[in-house]
Amino acid sequence: MADTKPMNVLGIETSCDETAAAVVQNGTKLLSNVVASQTEIHAQYGGVVPEVAARSHIEVMLPVVEQALAEAGVDWSGIDSIAVTHGPGLVGSLLIGTLTAETLAELKNKPLYPINHVQSHVYANFLIDTQPKFPLLALIVSGGHTQLVLFKDHGNYRLLGQTLDDAAGEAFDKVAKMLGLAYPGGPSIAAAALKGDDLAYPLPKPKLEGLNFSFSGLKTAVLRTAQQTAGKDYKLSSSELPKLLTEKQKHDLAASFQKTVVDILVNRTLEAYSQHQPTSVVIAGGVAANRLLRDELKKQLPAEISYAPINLCTDNAAMVASLGYFQAQIHQPVDYPDIKVAVNPVLSM
Numbered sequence: 491m492a493d494t495k496p497m498n499v500l501g502i503e504t505s506c507d508e509t510a511a512a513v514v515q516n517g518t519k520l521l522s523n524v525v526a527s528q529t530e531i532h533a534q535y536g537g538v539v540p541e542v543a544a545r546s547h548i549e550v551m552l553p554v555v556e557q558a559l560a561e562a563g564v565d566w567s568g569i570d571s572i573a574v575t576h577g578p579g580l581v582g583s584l585l586i587g588t589l590t591a592e593t594l595a596e597l598k599n600k601p602l603y604p605i606n607h608v609q610s611h612v613y614a615n616f617l618i619d620t621q622p623k624f625p626l627l628a629l630i631v632s633g634g635h636t637q638l639v640l641f642k643d644h645g646n647y648r649l650l651g652q653t654l655d656d657a658a659g660e661a662f663d664k665v666a667k668m669l670g671l672a673y674p675g676g677p678s679i680a681a682a683a684l685k686g687d688d689l690a691y692p693l694p695k696p697k698l699e700g701l702n703f704s705f706s707g708l709k710t711a712v713l714r715t716a717q718q719t720a721g722k723d724y725k726l727s728s729s730e731l732p733k734l735l736t737e738k739q740k741h742d743l744a745a746s747f748q749k750t751v752v753d754i755l756v757n758r759t760l761e762a763y764s765q766h767q768p769t770s771v772v773i774a775g776g777v778a779a780n781r782l783l784r785d786e787l788k789k790q791l792p793a794e795i796s797y798a799p800i801n802l803c804t805d806n807a808a809m810v811a812s813l814g815y816f817q818a819q820i821h822q823p824v825d826y827p828d829i830k831v832a833v834n835p836v837l838s839m
């Protein structure tokens with residue numbers, strides 16, 4: 491008879507500026523999800539400072555793991571394996587998570603699975619009631635990535651297209667900075683856009699072959715438009731430009747930019763859908779928290795599409811634990827007893 495004992499995976503995630511640990515049962519049932527965010531620390535610098543991020547991870551890593559176990563109501567005997575993000579991300583940040591996971595795996599005698607952060611974002615969608623079915627089309631949109639990926643099954647996937655320059659989240663963050671809106675840019679742009687007119691400033695969309703994306707031209711177009719709107723056609727420092735724009739102009743620019751990014755993302759996803767006819771479509775990564783993107787995809791896609799809650803779209807360890815469970819079904823853990831996980835800041839899908 492098949493072994494039906496539930497399998498609890500402890501996930502650990504430190505690829506950027508969130509220190510996170512979570513316990514997930516059988517890849518789908520969330521038992522706990524703890525995220526210590528450093529957003530406030532980095533907001534004063536307008537972006538993530540890698541050295542500061544690594545130091546903050548060290549300070550809270552073990553308490554976050556302990557809290558994840560306590561909230562799940564399990565002790566170490568109730569943890570079957572550990573999954574940890576080993577890339578892509580900031581090298582100093584990744585090292586804190588992997589060193590912690592290696593040490594705990596050795597001390598507590600647990601198998602350890604290294605996890606690809608970008609792929610793990612897709613697994614936030616396995617933690618909700620209506621789980622996606624294969625073949626599955628994933629639009630992965632985060633601060634570092636913009637990709638369309640077709641999954642035939644767990645561990646069996648193909649990259650269909652990706653950004654050729656900036657990631658969608660990166661464009662949100664950079665445009666927010668131009669407009670003097672708070673870091674992280676995505677939520678600030680979305681909030682400003684609610685008060686703006688998305689037709690106020692026509693912005694260009696890239697004409698690309700295939701299923702690739704590009705956002706750097708759009709970002710430059712917003713800068714030029716903002717400079718012209720401010721009555722200046724020369725280069726202004728990032729602190730000068732926002733002071734020359736009215737609140738209404740900022741709201742209109744934010745709305746026009748957001749609408750253009752969403753149009754680009756939806757258009758490519760529709761194209762990928764019609765080419766590959768997947769059973770499910772999911773959207774993953776921090777930008778998947780964007781309300782307009784969710785609404786437009788739901789409206790325009792001729793498929794059932796369900797979304798993970800916003801706290802599972804941005805960086806967390808529950809998605810890492812979920813992918814860890816499915817990896818454990820098809821892969822061997824890291825060699826024992828010399829448990830070493832190689833971090834890879836530029837790990838691709």
Ligand code: KG4
Nearest residue numbers: 632633634659675676677776777780804805
């Ligand atoms: O996945 P994530 O938490 O971290 C990375 O792996 O990059 O994504 C962070 C990105 C940031 O660029 C942030 O501005 C963006 O997700 N983001 C949003 C929203 N919430 C977060 N972008 C657009 N709309 C949002 N509501």
Ligand code: ZN
Nearest residue numbers: 632775776805
């Ligand atoms: Zn992420």
